[in-house]
Amino acid sequence: MALKLASILGSFGNRSDRYMTGGYASDVSLEGLFDSVTRIPELSGVELVGTWQLTADSVAEVREHLARTGLQPVSVIPDLFATQTWGKGSFAAHDAGVRRAAVDYVNEMAVLARAIDCPCVCIWPGQDGYDYPFQADYAQAFDWFAEGIRACAEAAPDVRFALEYKPKEPRNRSFLSTADRSTLFVKAIGLPNVGVTLDVGHALEAYESAAESVALLQREGLLAHVHLNDNYRLWDDDMIFGSVHPVELLEFVYWLRRTSYDGWCSFDQYPYREDPVRAIGEGAKWFRALEAIVEASDDDExxxxxxxxxxxxxxxxxxxxxxxxxxxxxxxxxxxxxxxxxxx
Ligand SMILES: [Mn+2]
Known part of the structure; x- marks a missing residue:
């Protein structure tokens, strides 16, 4: 059985970094983003980011595009990273008002997810971390983060919350940094609708074996969502899946299958200078090729x-x-x- 493939919708739009702040391409309309996804036949789902694509104002238009293209809404990613409110953190910010605002905002995003029939909210708390020694009370931050996520998950028990870990960037160090730490966080939260998003590039950057992380998270029943990309391991380069680490990614796909993962695998590539349809399409071909190798291999062997x-x-x-x-x-x-x- 081939796994279901999706992509983050915004990857097909303009891409910027801190040097080319205006972006390497041009802005693309919501209609154009959806149309691009349909040009990759392997993809059947999309992930939408708050602020950029999914807001209370855009929900009707998003529903139209989903219906028009037949693409499934796979997850909604609240914007906890690109709005100035979260510049010094969201769920684990020092400011109690900001922490409350994060809970309120993610509660609203869970409502919007429901409104587009999307079962999952993928939380990447990118600004929750620290940049300098003696800047953070690590134990306190852990509790604040767990309390905030617990409040959101209790408010929307029908929605699955998938926490996405990443070792660094934009903060020099993230609180939710590894598969192991994510497991600790989710166990501290202790609710059945909270799990983990494994972004394979984040796992590589954290010097994990992505395959071992799949095994660990599946053993604990926590693997809720998967993001696909590749990198050189020192940074979240968000390159074409399979382009750098085919051996480890073969093992990663093997373990998805071995542990009977049946959720979505969604491309989180960020093709700064590449044509997104070609770059993400190539990632999809790599995934299907590795999957075919695993399918054809002898399980007993x-x-x-x-x-x-x-x-x-x-x-x-x-x-x-x-x-x-x-x-x-x-x-x-x-x-x-x-x-x-x-x-x-
Ligand atoms: Mn990701």
Whole structure:
């Protein structure tokens, strides 16, 4: 079964950074954004960001475009990062008024999500973190953050809240930084409709094995949403999925399948200088290609591979899966594995 693929809608619009503040392209209308997504046949869903695409004023127009294109609303991402109110934090801001405003705003976004029949609110608390030593009371911030998310999740028990971790940027250090810490946060919140968004690029940047993070989050029943991209590991480059780390991403896709993940996988690429339809379309082809390799592989063989834990055999199997018959044959690998198996 192929996993459902979507994209963040704004990636098809103008893209800016702190140098090219006006953006590398031109602004695109909501209609144009939706039309771009329909040009990638692998995609069947979209994610909408508050302020930029989904507000009380735009909800009727969004509904029209969803109906017109047949695209599914996958998640709504409250804008907790691009509005000046949140410049020094949202759920974990020092200012109690800002913390209350974050809860109120996310409550409103849950209502808008319902209004477009979207089951998930993906919370990326990008401004909740710190930049300098002695700037944050870490224990207090943890409690503030958990209290705020708990209030939102209790107010909308029919909506799934997926917390997206990222080690840094825009803050030098984020509070919600890793899969492990996200697990701690979600367990402290203790509500069934709160889970985790695994952005594969954020996992790489956090020096995680994205596959291991899938395994951990699925073991805890917490994997609620997935974002797809790639990077060079030092920064959230948001590059074409598969372009830099095909071996690790093969393992990542394998573990999505092995743990029976059946949620959405949504592209969170940010093609600064590339044509978005081509760049995100290429990511979709990489995902489907890796998925096809996993589909065609022998489940028992890979089970046994993991059981044996033999490094050279593991790389030989990866080489064969990715590069085909030019590598070691299955039989040759089996001979190595067979010898080890006797002692296991
Ligand atoms: Mn993301």
């Amino acid at each position: 890979l089970d046994q591979l993991l059981r044996r834990g033999d490094a050279a055999e593991a790389t030989a199997v990866v080489r064969r899966l990715l590069l085909g018959g030019g590598g070691a044959s299955v039989d040759a690998i089996g001979a190595v594995g067979g010898r080890v198996e006797g002692g296991a």
